[in-house]
Amino acid sequence: MSKPIDSGLRQIKTLLQKMGGLAMESIKLSIHAFNKQEDAHIQIEAWSNMILILSEEVEDKATELMALHQPMAKDLRTLKAYIKISYDIERFGRYALDISEIQRTIGRWEIRGAVFSIDELVSKVMRIVSLALSLVEEEDQSIIWELASVESEIDSLHLRGLKALIELKDADPKQLIAYALTIRYLERIADHACYIAESMTYAYTGKRITLR
Amino acid sequence: MMGHPYKFEVEKLDAYFGEKKVLNNINMKIRDKAVTAIIGPSGCGKTTLLRCLNRMHEIIPGARVHGKVLFNGVNIYDDEIDPVTIRRKIGMVFQKPNPFPMMSIYENVAIGLKLNGVRERKKLDSAVERALKMANLWDEVKNDLHRSGASLSGGQQQRLCIARALAVEPEAILMDEPCSALDPIATEKIESLIRNLAEEYAVIIVTHNMQQAARVSDFTAFLYLGELIEYGTTKELFENPKNPLTEKYITGRFG
Numbered sequence: 040m041s042k043p044i045d046s047g048l049r050q051i052k053t054l055l056q057k058m059g060g061l062a063m064e065s066i067k068l069s070i071h072a073f074n075k076q077e078d079a080h081i082q083i084e085a086w087s088n089m090i091l092i093l094s095e096e097v098e099d100k101a102t103e104l105m106a107l108h109q110p111m112a113k114d115l116r117t118l119k120a121y122i123k124i125s126y127d128i129e130r131f132g133r134y135a136l137d138i139s140e141i142q143r144t145i146g147r148w149e150i151r152g153a154v155f156s157i158d159e160l161v162s163k164v165m166r167i168v169s170l171a172l173s174l175v176e177e178e179d180q181s182i183i184w185e186l187a188s189v190e191s192e193i194d195s196l197h198l199r200g201l202k203a204l205i206e207l208k209d210a211d212p213k214q215l216i217a218y219a220l221t222i223r224y225l226e227r228i229a230d231h232a233c234y235i236a237e238s239m240t241y242a243y244t245g246k247r248i249t250l251r
Numbered sequence: 252m253m254g255h256p257y258k259f260e261v262e263k264l265d266a267y268f269g270e271k272k273v274l275n276n277i278n279m280k281i282r283d284k285a286v287t288a289i290i291g292p293s294g295c296g297k298t299t300l301l302r303c304l305n306r307m308h309e310i311i312p313g314a315r316v317h318g319k320v321l322f323n324g325v326n327i328y329d330d331e332i333d334p335v336t337i338r339r340k341i342g343m344v345f346q347k348p349n350p351f352p353m354m355s356i357y358e359n360v361a362i363g364l365k366l367n368g369v370r371e372r373k374k375l376d377s378a379v380e381r382a383l384k385m386a387n388l389w390d391e392v393k394n395d396l397h398r399s400g401a402s403l404s405g406g407q408q409q410r411l412c413i414a415r416a417l418a419v420e421p422e423a424i425l426m427d428e429p430c431s432a433l434d435p436i437a438t439e440k441i442e443s444l445i446r447n448l449a450e451e452y453a454v455i456i457v458t459h460n461m462q463q464a465a466r467v468s469d470f471t472a473f474l475y476l477g478e479l480i481e482y483g484t485t486k487e488l489f490e491n492p493k494n495p496l497t498e499k500y501i502t503g504r505f506g
Contacts, residue, residue, distance in 0.1 A: 042503050109462050111489045111501040245491035 044108040051100050051121045052175065058093045058128040059172040061086045065135035066168065066228065070161050073138055073221055076147050080139045083132075090132040097125040113242065120242035124175060127231040127238075131168065134224040141217050148213035155203060155210075155218055157225070160196045163189050164225045164232075171232035174239040186236050187250050190229055197226040257321075258283040258423055258453035259304060264318035266299050266308055266477075273299050275477045277318070281470070283423075286445055286454045288468035288485065290461060292505065295474040297457040301425050304455065305341035306334040323422070339367065342416030346428040348408035350400030350415070356383075357396040359411055363419040378418050386414035387444050406437020413444065423453040430463065442467050461501055465489050473497045 065086045072079035101122050104110060110118055142148075167189045170182050200222040204215055233250040240248050259281035266274035274296045281287050289297045302308040303316055306327055319326045327337045350359045360379045369375060379396070383389040388410040392403070400411055409429060416424060426445070430438040445467045448454050458464050464471055465485060472482040473494075481488060481497040492498045499505050 044502075111461065111465070112492050112498045114502050115490055 042108075044104055044110055044114055047100060047104040047108070048114065048117060048121075051097055051104075051118075054093050054097050054100070055121060055124060055128065055175050056172070058090050058097075058125065058132075059168075059175065061090050061093075062128050062131035062135070063165070063168060063172070065090075065132050066138075066165065069135040069138040070157075070221075073141065073217070074157075076142055078139075078142065080136070080143055083136050083139045087132040087136045090129055094125040094129045097121060113245075116245065117242040120238035123238045124235050127171075127235050130231045131228055134228050138221050138224050141220055145213050145216055148217055149211040150214065151209050151211055153207060155200075155207060155214075157200065157218065157222060160193065160200060160222060160225055163193045163196065164229050167193065167229050167232040171235035171239075174236050178239075178243040180240075183236055183240060183248070183250070186233065190233050190250055193226060193229040197222055257281060258323065259455075260319075260321040260324075261300075261304075262319040262321065264300075264303060264316065264320065266296070266303055267313075267315050267317075268311065269313040273477050274303070277479050279472060279479055279482050281453060281455060283453045284449060284451065285469040286449045286456060286467050287470045287472065288464035289455065289457045289472045289474060290459075290464050290500075291474035291480075292500065293459075296477040297474055298427055300474065301343075301427055301455060301457050304423075304425055305338050305343060307338065307343065309334070339363070339419050340421055341423045341425060342419070342421035344409070344412050344416055344424065344426045344429050346431050348405060348412050348432065350403070350408050350411050352399065352401040354400055355397045356392050356400050356403070356411060359400040360414045360418045363415060367419060379414075382414040382418035383411075385417050385448070386410045387440060387447070388414055404437070406433050406440055409433060409437070409441060410444065413441075413448075417448075421452070423455070424448060426454065426456040428457055428459060431459065438463070461489070473500060475500070 065083050068079050069083055071077075101118050104118060108114070167186060170186045170189065173179070174182055201219065204210075204218055207215065230251060236250055237248055240246060257280040261277050261279045261281070264274055264277040265272060277300060289300060291297050299308055304320055308314050308316055316328060320328060322337070322341065325332070351362065354362065357379055360382050361375045364375060364378055369378070380389060383392065388407060391407060392398070400408065403411060413424075430441050433441065442463065445454055445456065449469070456464070456468065468485045470483065471485045471488045473480045473488065473496075475496055481492060481494045483493075488497065489501060492501060
């Protein structure tokens, strides 16, 4: 049986999906621009601002639902999760923006010595973000286990990346800083993807899990 | 000696109206100095359960009870227990404020004591003042104690009824939808009063208003078709109910 609050929850979910789509595009573009040392800051900043506006809409709608419908049980948990997730997606956008600002802040860097690639890390991060957003879409406990496994791989890649950077011979210091910051931001994006999965698991099942 | 950990222990309680069984095998322990809310759809047995806790169910012709209700560890349905004494120890506040219309505010509060043989004016005065203060009504009526109880507003009348229940120094208070006939301001006053009363008494409240149960109670019991479906802390029951029936009821997805 559907209730008036259901349509409000659906509206928030749609807002979160829009935010998630923009965040995915922002991360992709920031990495593309980073690899090519191109400036995509204006576009990513515009998307980041749009994400922020949508997150304010989520907050307003959630407040309205709480005031008018006084949700309980799963409705309450879902609403609580949506508010937290809106912040997590906002962080995706913000980290993409941070990546796009690196080159603006420190200038272009030279690629010297051994090639250092973040492709594998990027691909895992895109995967974990996509898994987290699909959990917002619908309940699927099997996703949780894949997500936990990808998170663990990301942590290893992050650490391995830092060690590899330390060992890079004759590297441009700007390159070291740029890569260290970027892999750190990517690792933080993955953390927020885990928070999303934790929030949605609590919303769906009432059980609290920790993936990190 | 340690006090009894639970004020009430309901064991295998069945209640009937004639042949119709309205409560089925209820088992629950109710803590002292806490508010316990009983929620559930109309006809689920909430009020019957409440009335079983102070032997008021049996007043209805054809009504009967099987099982035990331990109050301070003693079964109130034992043969040697006087139901009138039990009803004095376990006060009841009803849905509709029911002050005695021909009596003054003072008389409404003092009547229970007088029926219990208290005649000394000083004792009555101090008991009336204490009860009205506990019911958060004293400041509003102290200069007008001889006015008719029926002349008070609905919310004041309900607090007067609570003062009447408190005057005989009960050990627990049962409330059957005490705010259903009141506006939000009067409701807020009764809800604050309920929280204050829980510092001294076991308060058990039947309510249709789930937000009210969530606001005032420490523990909540959900009844459905005469069965106790779920009972636990209010926070847990409203945020994370264990039983799908509770989930459906509190999110309004019944039917």
